[in-house]
Amino acid sequence: MSADSIIPPRAVAVPHPVSALVRRIRALDWRPLLSFAAIIALWFAAYEFNWVRAKFLPSPVAVVERLWFEIHSGTIVTDLLETLRRNIIGLAIGGFIGLALGALLGISSGFAKIVGPTVLAQRQTALFAWVPLLSVWFGGADVGKIAFISVAAFQPIVINTWRGLTLVPKTYKELAESLSFTRWDYVRLVAIPNALPTIFTGFHAALIYAWLATVGAELFLNIAPGLGGRLTEGSQLFEIDLLFLTIILFGIVGLFYNSLAERTEGLFLKWNSR
Amino acid sequence: MSHASFSASATSGVPALDIRNLEKTFHVRDNDVHVLSGINLTVEAGEFITIVGASGCGKSTLLRLILGLDRDYEGDVRVNGETVSGPGPDRAIVFQEHRLLPWLTAEGNVGTALLYSGLTRQEKREAIRDHLELVGLSAFATAYPGQLSGGMAQRVSIARALVNRPRFLLLDEPLGALDALTRLRLQDELKRIVANEGSTAVLVTHDVDEAVYLGHRIVVLHPRPGRIAAILPVPAAAREDRSSPEFVALRDEVLGLLGVESGKSAVRHRETETRVAV
């Protein structure tokens, strides 16, 4: 027997929780924060030394004060929640339809021959071209906005699900053939696991597209509670601190979605961690 | 007859494998590549055939035709008297590269060969465990292929091929990626399994010692197009003892057919190869 069979693969000592925390903090990469810090420093400097007129650039302090005010007596928390609600519903609807249609396209080549070209053509249309049509169909209120977000989420998910399921390496197809896999076992053991990384890529893109679409929908369609409405308000009333605050909030949610997507992917694709 | 030992297990008159006038050509764009030519080979049930030949002479192609992965050829390929129309549970292959599914653990991969075995859950679990033990990977049952070395992955794929006790084993350099010690041990295991289960085996190898030690008969292929240069029966004494004069004589004969000049240089060649493999 060879030596490699002596050591079991998962012989890892259980770390002490505190030292584990310290180790995690040490392991954090601080470098990405440098550019953030530089921007904020630049922002302070620009304000302090009057490089830009205060009308166009609020002080960072003013933005924090605005946040404080909004939390205590304003509506920004409700706006944020409204925006997130719309975003998540749209994402769920678009994602579900995209996943279902993509699965059909990937599993049935007959269906793909009929429906596939239409799906591909739909992808070529610019996303925002759908706004007027959807507002005619669904109105400019909540339903219209959610419909638009759904379309945005739908596109990358349907394409990636379809592609992931069809692009199985020939070697795996031959293996499945040599083991006489039934169609269902092939789908279950080869096609779906093979598609998962691609589907996750689609899901990742859908998160970002849907978030962009949420901003767009709230800006282009009529005003309702939501962060987009606050942007419009900020620019019309020239409340520069509100504009900055809202943009920063949009960025934070976007960042959160991004890291959420990366984490879930790592969690699901244990085998992919090479 | 030097290989009378196995012919007793050939009960019916039908050979396990019967290849007649096989011609195989690959059509690549406007080019036709003639890969196999005039192959005639009959293998009795229970027989262990080893195939040696230069790289690119069509050994893997031949195994794919026997398995039924490729049905574009001229001539006749019959398994148990029936023309091969595709892969079946009676035949199992160890591909030249391990071809494990990266999203399944070692035991999950071995289990893919038992989907239609009719065994109960418990029996499957035992069969998987036994076969991982056989290839020395019990401790790695729950490891993913990405966490295994090349040789370990190859051993998992050997376990996958053996676990369903196929009547017919196709082995494409199954021990090529292994260290010398594991290789010797698994050679004995393969020999024992084929003998005990009465299965038929066709094994491709670049290791002439292995071909002599495992085979009842050795098929030597010559390249471009791949054709049978000789089919050499292996004397029982050679299969039993690697240092017997019969073994050495046959090995030198095979090396000669492969174009390696003297026995001396062949030995040196072997030594370098072993050192590299370790």
Ligand SMILES: Nc1ncnc2c1ncn2[C@@H]1O[C@H](COP(=O)(O)OP(=O)(O)OP(=O)(O)O)[C@@H](O)[C@H]1O
């Ligand atoms: N799918 C294919 N299309 C075109 N040519 C192919 C294909 N598969 C194999 N060949 C050609 O057929 C010949 C034989 O290939 P094969 O893989 O059977 O060789 P081999 O004897 O197994 O070699 P090795 O010892 O290196 O594994 C090679 O020249 C190869 O280029």
Ligand SMILES: [Mg+2]
């Ligand atoms: Mg080969």
